Amino acid sequence: MTAQPAASTTPVAISNESPEILLEAHRVSRRFGGLLAVRAVDLVIPAGGIISIIGPNGAGKTTFFNVVAGIIDPSGGTVSFRGRVLITMPRRVWLESLAWVVPSAIAVLVGLLLGAGSAGEAGILVTLAVAVGLMVVVLVTAIARPRWYQDVLARVGIIRSARPNDVVAAGVGRTFQNIRLFQNMTVLENVLVGMHLKLRSNLLDHIISSRRQAAEEAQAVIRARELLRLVGLRGREDELAKNLPYGDQRRLEVARALGNDPVLLLLDEPTAGMNPRETSEMTALIARLRDDLGIAILLIEHDMRVVMGISDRITVLDHGERIAEGTPDEVRRDPRVIEAYLGRPAE
Ligand SMILES: Nc1ncnc2c1ncn2[C@@H]1O[C@H](COP(=O)(O)OP(=O)(O)O)[C@@H](O)[C@H]1O
Numbered sequence: 001m002t003a004q005p006a007a008s009t010t011p012v013a014i015s016n017e018s019p020e021i022l023l024e025a026h027r028v029s030r031r032f033g034g035l036l037a038v039r040a041v042d043l044v045i046p047a048g049g050i051i052s053i054i055g056p057n058g059a060g061k062t063t064f065f066n067v068v069a070g071i072i073d074p075s076g077g078t079v080s081f082r083g084r085v086l087i088t089m090p091r092r093v094w095l096e097s098l099a100w101v102v103p104s105a106i107a108v109l110v111g112l113l114l115g116a117g118s119a120g121e122a123g124i125l126v127t128l129a130v131a132v133g134l135m136v137v138v139l140v141t142a143i144a145r146p147r148w149y150q151d152v153l154a155r156v157g158i159i160r161s162a163r164p165n166d167v168v169a170a171g172v173g174r175t176f177q178n179i180r181l182f183q184n185m186t187v188l189e190n191v192l193v194g195m196h197l198k199l200r201s202n203l204l205d206h207i208i209s210s211r212r213q214a215a216e217e218a219q220a221v222i223r224a225r226e227l228l229r230l231v232g233l234r235g236r237e238d239e240l241a242k243n244l245p246y247g248d249q250r251r252l253e254v255a256r257a258l259g260n261d262p263v264l265l266l267l268d269e270p271t272a273g274m275n276p277r278e279t280s281e282m283t284a285l286i287a288r289l290r291d292d293l294g295i296a297i298l299l300i301e302h303d304m305r306v307v308m309g310i311s312d313r314i315t316v317l318d319h320g321e322r323i324a325e326g327t328p329d330e331v332r333r334d335p336r337v338i339e340a341y342l343g344r345p346a347e
């Protein structure tokens with residue numbers, strides 16, 4: 001069956017005044033060979049909202065998550081963050097490397113036309129110097145990828161989707177379905193690693209080990225300790241990550257993701273493998289992130305019970321398709337949702 005999901009996006013209404021829309025996924029699809037793992041899925045996340053995606057194993061939740069996080073490219077559709085398209089199908093990316101040599105080539109041509117006759121060897125040297133200089137400037141720009149550079153590329157039809165780092169820099173933090181901590185680093189170090197994007201000291205500062213760098217590091221340590229307290233890991237700063245119990249490792253991942261001050265946090269099955277007590281602690285922590293820090297949350301879960309109490313709205317995926325969207329109560333009563341969950345053996 002390849003029925004199209006309901007095409008319209010349902011407007012999100014959480015309070016009377018409509019909050020800013022942080023993230024909007026529009027008809028996101030992802031194909032793996034012959035398998036359409038995610039089919040034209042729409043999703044809206046308002047500022048400060050807790051939005052959940054649930055669905056049986058294999059429904060496409062992690063695939064959707066990875067597309068939004070910039071880890072895999074979509075096969076169709078877009079994801080906008082704060083009104084700007086971040087994620088899209090890449091187009092004509094191969095042309096970009098051509099753009100790097102064009103300014104230098106033009107410099108050489110102009111140099112040859114103007115200087116070849118009159119200035120002789122000196123003219124050729126100057127032309128070469130200008131061409132090499134231009135090449136260096138263009139390449140440095142291409143590496144730094146400032147916004148205007150990307151806009152220029154987009155204008156000539158070269159579209160690159162955001163990479164994971166770009167997504168984090170835009171203000172979207174995330175944790176993964178499988179724990180990805182630096183197991184042999186301490187708890188505190190794991191959080192500090194997550195903050196590297198925020199440190200502003202430049203290379204020169206590092207070389208001369210400036211006061212600014214020292215101040216920033218001290219500030220980072222203070223912030224990291226705050227975050228550890230927030231997730232309930234106070235007093236554990238110097239333990240090795242690998243020695244923490246499973247539930248604490250998951251909370252450490254959350255603290256690390258908070259290190260870049262995200263406005264939106266993506267959590268892929270944060271309670272996977274947890275016992276009931278750890279699960280309810282994690283659920284309470286997620287609610288606290290929103291209430292205390294004002295962070296919006298996209299929560300991916302396969303256990304429906306986890307999301308019922310804390311979600312503003314829930315999207316249900318099955319076989320890559322959105323089969324329901326609504327408040328927890330609406331979703332719970334939806335016959336298609338009941339069938340998706342009860343119509344097959346439980347995992
Ligand atoms: N890298 C991949 N290559 C091929 N198939 C994949 C890949 N990742 C996921 N899939 C398939 O896509 C479907 C959705 O998987 P996934 O997004 O992990 O589901 P969920 O997180 O809801 O359990 C599954 O059938 C899975 O086997």
Ligand SMILES: [Mg+2]
Pocket residue numbers: 061062063177269
């Ligand atoms: Mg998954």
